[in-house]
Amino acid sequence: KAIHDYFDRTLRKTVLVTGCNHGFINHLHNFKCFADKLGMKFIVIAMDKLAYNYISNNTSMVAYHMVGGAVGETTAHPQKFRSQQFNLITARKKEAVHDILSLGYNVLFSDTDVAMIRDPLPYMLWENVDYVHSLNYMCKVDEKWDFHKSKVEGNTGFYFVRSNNNTIQLWANAYAAAPKYPRLDDQAVFWKVIRTSIIPPVLPLGLCRHFNTPSDLQLKPMKDTSDRYLVSCMIDTCVFSSGMISRMYEPEFTYETLLSNLKLLNETICTLHANYISGNEKKMARMKEYGFWLAKQHPGTTQYTEECDNYIPYELMPKSPK
Numbered sequence: 001k002a003i004h005d006y007f008d009r010t011l012r013k014t015v016l017v018t019g020c021n022h023g024f025i026n027h028l029h030n031f032k033c034f035a036d037k038l039g040m041k042f043i044v045i046a047m048d049k050l051a052y053n054y055i056s057n058n059t060s061m062v063a064y065h066m067v068g069g070a071v072g073e074t075t076a077h078p079q080k081f082r083s084q085q086f087n088l089i090t091a092r093k094k095e096a097v098h099d100i101l102s103l104g105y106n107v108l109f110s111d112t113d114v115a116m117i118r119d120p121l122p123y124m125l126w127e128n129v130d131y132v133h134s135l136n137y138m139c140k141v142d143e144k145w146d147f148h149k150s151k152v153e154g155n156t157g158f159y160f161v162r163s164n165n166n167t168i169q170l171w172a173n174a175y176a177a178a179p180k181y182p183r184l185d186d187q188a189v190f191w192k193v194i195r196t197s198i199i200p201p202v203l204p205l206g207l208c209r210h211f212n213t214p215s216d217l218q219l220k221p222m223k224d225t226s227d228r229y230l231v232s233c234m235i236d237t238c239v240f241s242s243g244m245i246s247r248m249y250e251p252e253f254t255y256e257t258l259l260s261n262l263k264l265l266n267e268t269i270c271t272l273h274a275n276y277i278s279g280n281e282k283k284m285a286r287m288k289e290y291g292f293w294l295a296k297q298h299p300g301t302t303q304y305t306e307e308c309d310n311y312i313p314y315e316l317m318p319k320s321p322k
Contacts, residue, residue, distance in 0.1 A: 007125050011162070014106040014121075016042035019066075019093040022050035024280060026295060027112040030287070032061060033294035033308035034116045045096040059306060066096055094156075094178070094186050098171035101163040111157035113274040113283050115292040117311070120270050123235050124160040128211040130167050131232040133159040136275070137185060138253035139238035141261045147204035147232070153191040154234065155242050155259045157273050166200035166230040171196065194232075203229035207236075238262050246276035247292045255290060259315060271319060290314045 016035070020028045028044065035042055044063040046052035052065035097107050108124065110116070124132045133154035135145060145152060161167050174190045194202055205211060211231050243249075244258040262268055272292055277283045283290050287293040294308040 010106060010125055011159050013104065015047060015100065016040055016065060016108045017097065017100060018042060018110050019096060020051055020112050021047040023252050024112055025051065025054055026284060029295040029304040030293055037307065037311065038116060038119055043235040043284040045093065047092060048088040063314050064098060066092060077180060077200060094171055094190065095175040098168065098175060101161065101168045101171060106162045108160045114158050115272045118270045123239065123270060126208050126233060127212050129208065129231045130162045130164060131159065131230065131231050132208060132235060134235050134242060135237050136242050137237060138243055138249060139241055139258045139261050141238065143237050145234060148195055151188055155273065156187040156190055157275060158240065158271055169200055170194060170197060170230060200230045203231050205231060205233040208233035216301050238265060241269060242273045243276035245274060245286050248276045255314065291317050
């Protein structure tokens with residue numbers, strides 16, 4: 001009952017957040033389709049006035065226009081990976097999450113090119129864990145990842161963060177560091193910051209678990225929240241998939257590999273991130289090919305409706321004869 005009450009309190013103070021500029025409105029519609037199917041409400045941080053006006057006038061989504069901000073103004077147009085404006089847009093997402101944390105709300109953050117197939121929250125809420133992240137790498141059943149030494153970073157396109165003094169400080173440090181690394185995206189900057197963080201100190205657990213065993217408590221007294229560690233953990237790279245429809249690392253990592261590994265784990269996809277694919281149209285085409293595109297357009301136009309197609313897993317989709 002104590003754990004149930006703990007999670008209930010957490011959920012009541014948790015908001016699902018995504019960020020979008022006008023150039024990715026189509027992906028925002030697709031994100032909404034998956035969120036709606038799970039009954040999950042969310043707020044959109046509109047990175048520019050065009051995006052805010054479109055969302056407010058043409059959809060039922062709740063949007064907040066992020067005017068100005070500490071890291072600068074952003075464009076309304078689609079951007080290439082690690083272009084100056086791309087890096088600025090992603091840095092502003094960190095600033096937006098910081099502002100929400102400062103209001104006392106926990107954040108489940110997702111990029112718009114993430115398809116949420118199942119409710120992710122049962123995988124994200126762990127007792128006394130502050131930051132739960134996926135990895136920006138392919139699905140492996142025996143993932144050996146080192147928080148400090150691995151070249152692979154946590155994926156800043158999908159994560160849960162609990163509001164407290166330490167997380168507020170770390171997110172402030174992360175977006176404040178962005179101007180120092182203008183050629184790096186927010187993920188690279190964030191992982192530079194978190195891996196070297198002294199204030200707050202970070203305690204990585206590896207794979208996620210509750211942080212409340214006697215041995216854990218010897219690491220740091222849990223009653224004193226003023227100077228405790230910021231505790232982090234990682235979620236499974238197959239259940240929370242990154243890059244597996246990109247075809248970047250074929251033949252080792254394919255979508256078929258993902259399905260095979262999930263079967264070994266007796267699991268199914270919870271979320272799929274269409275990263276490692278550069279460009280709006282290419283992302284959309286690949287998501288359509290694998291059945292992760294549900295957004296629908298008005299017939300004969302490029303405008304999107306709020307209606308959605310049904311989700312059909314790729315393995316059940318009718319295949320054209322070769």
